[in-house]
Amino acid sequence: MLKSKRSEYAAAAILMAPFVVVYGVLFVYPTIKMVELSFTNAPLIGPGQWVGFDNYWRLATERQFPLAVWNTIYFVLLSALPSTLLALVVALGVNRLKGWVQSLVLAAFFLPYILPVSVVWRIWSWMFDKDFGIAQYLIAPLNGGQHLSIFRTIPLFMPMVALVTIWWLLGFNVLLFVAGLRNISKEIYEAAGLDGASRWAQFSRITWPLIWPVTVLVLTIQLILQFKIFDQVYLFTQGGYRVDTTMVMVQYIFRQAFQLNKGGLAAAASVFLFLLIIVMSVLQYQLLRGRGQR
């Protein structure tokens, strides 16, 4: 009995070892180092001096970081909520279809989701291209017959990046909603339909309450994901000017650490992002549990 217990420990140690090493070296250690670095004035590589909360104070009082936080929130508002609602509408439509038509329609919505972000960027740069983009046929009439460089027009930048992001990621949300809708028993609708419940009554009294947990799930996944936005914003500003005006949080970290060599300040901004996402994740967990997700 004792021997088998010891061999069980040994087996567990061997099986857990790779995970524990990776987890410790690449996750726990960098996290601790990040907090430590945020209290120093160190460059990206090399030693620095302890400066207390100076970096955090600077983040709060300078112009750029609050702007980056605001830009991120603005982007999240433009992308997360619309893509959740649109996905629900699309899923309700897709759910009515049958057979190969349904598979084809679902694939049309889902295919963009599996593309690398840089491919998405290339496709939409071409769609919106100032000189030859096909979207200019729609844009020019709205712009007094003139072609418009969409991603260099500051007020349009975030909404258009959000639009591209919705195009890119909508399929994921649609998939979750379709699965959620399929889980609602047909018999409930049959019973309601038999007694002549209106379409609206069926939606508001049956579908909506039952799909609500999926809605919360999708919305919170999108919120948490979009707060980490970097790729699209970076790519669409590439080669452009006035990067500062449209900068988002991760881009700020990137700029401070890798372009201005301010490791300490970048780490402080990272800690802020880190805590923000964790708070939101805990909130998500509470929301999902509170609503009693199945």
Add this chain to the structure above:
Amino acid sequence: MTAAVADALAPPTARRLSRLRHLDLIGLVVTLATVALAIAWAFPLYWGLVTTFKHEYEIVKPGIQLWPADFTFENYVHVLLQTKIGLWYINSLITSGAVTGIVMLMAASAGYAISQLNFPGRTLFWWMIMASFMVPIPALIVNHFILMGQFGWVNTLAGVIAPQLIAPVTVIIYKQFFDSVPKDFREAAVMDGANEFQLLFRIYLPMNWGITTALAIITFIGAWNLFLWPFLAVSSEDKMNITVGITQVHDAFGVSYGRDLAVAMLAALPVALVYLIFQRRVTQAIMLSAGIKG
């Protein structure tokens, strides 16, 4: 639920709606709108693809040409011969393949140990893993870069791979699947003198082969599509992944829409193929990761 159904059966709406159901105009409109939106959704991808088969003079010609007048592969031939796309492909294959292999092995072992073995610290590990899946990896970029610098892994493929190995979600899913394997299998195999490693690789993994392929596929797609970290970790063109490489070619050619898009389509090809072949597995894995059993 019965209350909701009873509410929905209010008589006045019944007569009005029974007439509508015969016509079902709304239903038809919803279906048509869904199909129309699906076509709009697929269009940018189609438009990007069809552009790659046109000659450059045709691409910049005014008007909308939905099919190339003179179908050509010259853009593909040019990028295959004139860019480092072959090298980027190999780099992407190596890094995504290595990430997938290591993550799967590590997660299966850890998931098995936590699910099936008793050892001190088991609960603690489980809670740490559960807590860490909410951690924002982009917040760790600064310290991952510093760490890779200390390892001497900056600008190497190992440096691209390492930080991608944190995969708590995979461990969680494995643990849940291993939990549901009936104990009888285990007891019978132990009677025959099987050790823990044989149990894992001969019984538990083969019994969960479906979920293993599903998880491997989305891990691979995720690693192939990742942009931020490979973009930071590598600076020389020879070490780039394809998703990063294609954002660099623009400068090398000057403006050539056909070639830019051809490189992008080649970058998307493997993930698009994997998705089209393993559609069901991909959707299953995505729903599992999102917390809904599919």
